[in-house]
Amino acid sequence: MGSAHCPICDSASVRVLHARRDFPVFQNVAYATAAAAQAAPTGQLDLCRCDACGFVWNAAFDPALMAYDGSYENCQSHSAVFGRHVGEVMAAILDRLPPGERPDLVEVGCGQGDFLRGLLAAHGDRLGRAAGFDPALRRPDPDGRPVLVAGLLDAAALAASGLRPGLVISRHTIEHVPDPRAFLRSILAAVRTVDGVRLVLETPDVDWILRNGAIEDLFYEHCSLFSGRALEVALATTGFAVDRIERVFGGQYLLCHAHARGTGEVPPAPAEVPMDPALAGAALDRKTAALSRSLARLAGEGTITLWGAGAKGCTFALLMQEAGIRPRFAVDINPAKQGRFLPKSALPILSPADARTAGADHVIVLNPMYLDEVRALCRQMGWTVPLVGIDSLTA
Template sequence: MRATAPLCCPLCGAQKAQAIFRLDQVPVICNQLWPDPAAARTAPAGTVDLQLCRDCSFIWNSAFEPDRMVYAPGYENALHFSPRFQAFAAELAAGLVARYRLAGKHVIEIGCGDGHMLDLLAQNGVASATGFDPSMAGVTSPFTARDTVEIVGEYFRSDQLDRPCDAILCRHVLEHLDDPVALLRDIRRAIGDREVPVYFEVPNAGWMLEAVSMWDVIYEHVGYWSAPALTALFRRTGFEPLSVRTGYGAQFLMIEAVPAAPQEDYLDPGAARICAAAQAFAEAAGAEVQRWRRRLRDCRGKVVIWGAGSKGITFANAMGEAAPGLCAFVDLNSRKHQRIAPGVALPVIAPEQLASLRPELVLISNALYEEEIIAQLRAAGLHPDFAVIAG
């Protein structure tokens, strides 16, 4: 029998991988909804096999196949339909413009989605805000109504930094890349001697591990970034972190950095703490899946999941036949309504439709939205039981 080659960490190159969690038959793209149940049931599926680097604490999916990822029009992961997220994004935009004196200057965002953040930056005085996102090819957005806001519907390339650029944002993109080091090195080379600050935002793997939120483990995310791993990435590729902090209920990890000399062998002293948390996560995750399966198997009424995003869709697919009462997703995003979630093939409905459905149990996919969801349903005269999936 041929020996299996040791896995090489995509961040630091060490061959010290430890398997920590595996999910089979998960949707390849959670945030691509489908027009009918038949198409949703046959949506591409794959395997997530999480590995932990015991040197730098980076976590990645060793079963990831980058050629399967196609971010095209129809990909929908906007969060700004929630009042809580709107407040978070508005504060972020105002803070970045103030801290880096970006009023009257030029900002680029890599992976801008529908341009919500670009518009917020424009509201705060930037002279121009340009975003790159292939999912916006041929798609119109209300957030580009200002002449100063532009979305280029294609993948970002570092040669596009030859235009005026006083800051670079990249939010919830890094976790999708199988070679994150290459992107950071390309950006660093393109910046050259300019003093261009960068802001990156990713899901916080440290929170995911501590909360045992395996519903944040999705195929789209090849990399899972904790503060030590993210710090190592930036220092190794030639950036000096000014701040590394959590936000949005600790579910996001946010780094602000400026160009510096690379520290190519840097390892963060906090890596050992993340490694210990990852090992505890590995032991607890399987038990958490079984706990939810038992609970939903015994539920006799209708069950809905509020939040047709990655957490809710991953959860529903993991439950499978153990949740016979599960009948729909609910979402504030009208662009998702009347679409079908991949794999589990459940419809996405508007909150107003719950009055006729009258579910026995509403599962809330993210604890950050618990108060606003319960208040909305109570105001509508509905009194189901509630349970939070994550957070």
């Protein structure tokens, strides 16, 4: 099982939460052919949970299997709902800047630079220079605004950019890192010449996942899943002090504001209390059983299609196949995914227009945050298909 101690708080009060075998290591890589998708590399999932801080990690995670490159596609900017969320995150970041301060900023794990470009376009008058770092970056731009670097942030790369950042942003990156405390220390080491640098982290809230039985949110890429308390402890023990942790995007994500020059000690009275250990596994088991019953009922009424070809869609398609039910196809509004295939299940990915032509008896919308948006799009297309919110399947 790997370490018997929590990687965040070092507690020995650890239990196995969820295990899977032969699981695709990348959920956000879609393949050009069904054969290539079926041959996608796989790994082992042994998710452990710390009773003390609520941290969840894959004890069987193998970093050697992970090579993020230009084939990785996780763009969500095609959704207006997600766009509004991004705007709210930008506003939350700016609200905490002291009046008159225009800090340089860096983003660690910037994807293709969409967030940085949007932030500068909307609020460039309140910010200094900007740079983004990501090994999966397809189009590096060393002279742009922002500067985009295809690689990891370190002191040498930061020095080459010429920035002295007062603000570091890292959204939906730390959950991909097998040693999150080393990751946080590396950020601090890279920006060590700047006093009181601010850090903004956004990451999934594992307590939301467990409370809602969202088994489709447990997959290989996310090897480090945080509760609010686990994030608080991780930051406090790596040189940061937490200013605020809030829940955003319908409670699915943690948005954390912190600053460097913490005491290095864990706060004795936690501002964040993790989910009761006795409830965490039970909630997941109960919701999974309810999901199996609902899927069997839907399959008896006709074909099932999935809306969403990201990590949730990849994971859910495999769960259905393991239950003996094969979805007909997946639908996604991201053109970069359309015409391709999900890893391992080899489920074809269609555009909404092609899905309407192909037809479906039931469409499961895999993220409840998008249900109204999908409903409006189907209405606009004249596609009268029953839409099923995934949360209704586990009620």
